[in-house]
Amino acid sequence: MYRKVFVAETASQLIINLPIEFLNKGVEVIAFEIDDNLDSAYLNKRKAAQNAVQFFNTLQIDMSDFKFDRDEANER
Secondary structure (H helix, E strand, O other), X not given: OOOOOOOOOOHHHHOOOOOHHHOOOOXXXXXXXXXXXXXXXXXXXHHHHHHHHHHHHOOOOOOOOOOOOHHHHOXX
16 A cells, blocks of 8 residues: 655646556555645654654663573473
8 A cells, every 4th residue: 555645736746656566556546635634633643653663662672692591491
């Protein structure tokens, strides 16, 4: 799936460039006007996703010095 939200200010900006993955495939294009509220909701969702990524990046632990001891793990 490919989605792009934009405002065309000139007639030449109405041309849509698709990614190379769509070459030699059937493609359906649907274009419609969107409300300003929808555009801001899209930006809010994107910002929330970026915040989530930043949050999970803070939880990462450096385990480069970790050594697994099989005997210790299998002790009974």
